[in-house]
Amino acid sequence: MSNKMHIKLNVNGKAEEFLAEPRELLIYTLRERLNITGPHIGCETSHCGACTVTIDGKSVKSCTMFAAQADGKEITTIEGIGGPDDLHPLQEAFKEHHGLQCGYCTPGMITRATKLLEENPTPTEEEIRFGMAGNICRCTGYQNIVKSIQAAASEMNAAKEAAE
């Protein structure tokens, strides 16, 4: 196929520009073209959430979106959420509360949780469980994921209060 499309993305604050076939999936663009391997592939049917990224402020499963559909948009992956010198409170909390085991779902899980806490900074356990239901974890049974998100929410709210 030679009907390539001209696509511009902003990924984790960096401008990217390339030619891609219309059928190229965003997860492929991220992982193969841009070498951003934090988002993972788990099902390719939108069920598991391992590929979750944030696009223009919304949680999106990048395995079922074409790169062309993301043209002109801002994308944040786990790599843009926090690194060795500036860990996000959610990254700290997942470590602290054993919110992960094999780590495969973790980037999508944390990426989704950042949006959940933006949408609702003081979620109940039920709201967390409902808000995270698009992200599957096969290892933890979710109990410590919920705990991690609760802990991060408290931490973030306390930091916000202190700043005010």
Added chain:
Amino acid sequence: MKDEITREERVDNLKGMGCSRKRVEDARFTQGKGNYVDDVKLDGMLFGDFVRSPYAHARITNIDTAAALEVPGVLAVLTAADLEPLGLHWMPTLAGDKQMVLADGKVLFQGQEVAYVVAEDRYAAADGIEAVVVDYEELPVIVDPFKSLQSDVILRPDTVDENGKATDGAHGPRKHPNHIFTWEAGDKAPTEEVIANADVVAEEEMYYHRTHPCPLETCGCVASMDKVNGKLTLWGTFQAPHAIRTIVSLISGIEEHNIRVISPDIGGGFGNKVGAYPGYVCSVVASIVTGKPVKWIEDRMDNLMTTAFARDYWMKGKISATPEGKITGLHCHVTADHGGFDACADPTKFPAGFMNICTGSYDIPTAYLAVDGVYTNKAPGGVSYRCSFRVTEAVYFIERMIEVLAIKLNMDAAELRRINFIKKEQFPYTAALGWEYDSGDYHTAWDKALKAVDYGGLRAEQAQRVADFKAGKTRKLMGIGLSFFTEIVGAGPVKNCDILGLGMFDSCEIRIHPTGSAIARLGTISQGQGHATTFAQILASEIGLPADSITIEEGDTDTAPYGLGTYGSRSTPVAGAATAMAGRKIRAKAQMIAAYLLEVHDNDVEFDVDRFVVKGAPEKFKTMKEIAFAAYNQAIPGIEPGLEAVSYYDPPNMTYPFGAYICVMDIDVDTGVPDIRRFYALDDCGTRINPMIIEGQIHGGLTEALAVALGQEIAYDDMGNCKTGTLMDFFLPTAWEVPNYETDYTVTPSPHHPIGAKGVGESPHVGGVPCFSNAVQDAFRAFGNTHTNMPHDHWRIWKTANELGLHD
């Protein structure tokens, strides 16, 4: 020298056994910097993918690859005809059978590998697959193992002689061309006699449905043949990297020293990644053919439909007892559906795994088990999904039989368990089916569990609920699920456990660096269990260096000592033991160095947390850090420089973790929806290394148990079409469906394990499945239910209610 910190602080500083040390793995995973096989990228890397059979049973009359080879980006298409000259069109299975790598004239299950397309990227490979033309001639499909044993259709013509008679299999004579083996344990005639003459006999037939481990990361590999140096490097999702190296060497003819197998980070295994799959073989061949690295990654459908199903046991039981409920005999027959090839992952001498642990936690004097393996037109596999070999099936069987017997006796099922438990003083206990249970204290655990949930109170509430239901005051029933399980893990003693002739020992190699830090390498491989955290804790306690100063490395066969890998909860029982033993070798040498430095006799110093002290004079000591440095900078007469050790550990016995689980559930009889109100899990895994990780393993295992009991299955229609090939149909619980679990424990150390640890990762799955299932079934006990098969999804629960007349 004066100590600045207390002994307690010195213990804390080590972060050794017993502390909830935070995981060292998590920094990379939380930042998206894990390195899974699909993250491996090499220059010029190609991508391979399969043309798969749409039919469950068909003859292949032609494969035309010409058009595919014209597709831009496609470099090669491999078929069985290409592999045959290399002798690689079939491969040996772990179960002593053989399996087609690529379809050799026929296909035996839907999704079977027919051709392997090698292309520049995944998209080109997909285009190539579309362009391969395969002509199939459909054959009669058999998806029922009982029908298979009656059928004239011979599924595996390669296993019969010229008269169509079954030739002997890897496990002895076969009764029918579609029969694979009969495996027996215990005493048939005495068991039948006991049951025939018993006062009370309960009988039940149960189907433990086919399911799949379904880790979030599918299986995959990258094969890279360096033709200049003659070296093959194979990255992959391997739960047993060393065994994979040996298998690759045996089937490819490449000498083992020229093969390097690397298991990078693995995104969950649960048994799925134990076996050797056609994708691995084809990727290696493709790399040899093209001279380039070749990557193969399953998609989810490939994963669910072709690699590593679990269970699929049709179990028929009889249990006899005195009128008071003392069990006198147990009889079990299993018809095991193994699919098109017998590719079960079990120790060689155990074609039905450790199914003969099916007498459970009970003192049953007489028992007999027979298992018949059968070929059908389903995917091969038969792995142990989060359990030691077939232990989940065994525990489900006995925990259901106990419930059925309780109904027959009109007895409380908790009491029936209690009066039949093996008593503490009977350990080590030799069971009727042959295993020697190393240790246990079942009564203590059971009483603790019943008390924790106020069992009597729950039963009273349940009785009230039944009354309210009958009075029309509620449409919800209450189920109390009980299970008491004994596992058999840590395979295993080389005398009876091997896989393809490889003894199931494991290993650890330790190097202490001059400044008092260390690296230890093991023959196992973590898939999320946190080995890098916990094995460092074992070592910290054994050698007195902080866990934070010890790197744990696994999964690279060029550097790690040989071991049989991680599955069947064997890492802690076997490699954990090797780690402790290697640590003790380090300590023994350190003792001699310390004595030299302190100018006393070897026997005059003793180990104390992080140092050797002169007996009776604790102010005179050398820390392990000082000793490590001395090992590298002092010329000590009679002692070699350096501080290293290696241990290969052959366990004298299996370990036998146990536990008591109780689930309380409300069931809406009109929708069939179960609401798990409470789940209490008491585990006894012997010595506890890291309570935080133990708890995490239990949460996860229980959730996988919930999945299997309440909805997860691999189902086929009569044409052999797999009906559950995506996550739309295959149930993986989300945070929304999963309850919070209460965990508890007792500690009964294993008497033969160096640190008394027994393994824990699989207990919650093994004990959890019958517990959830018993809760559902118990809810309907008052209305005449004896047994219904899993999975108890909403529809099936509704159907049970309907059949019991609860909708009338």
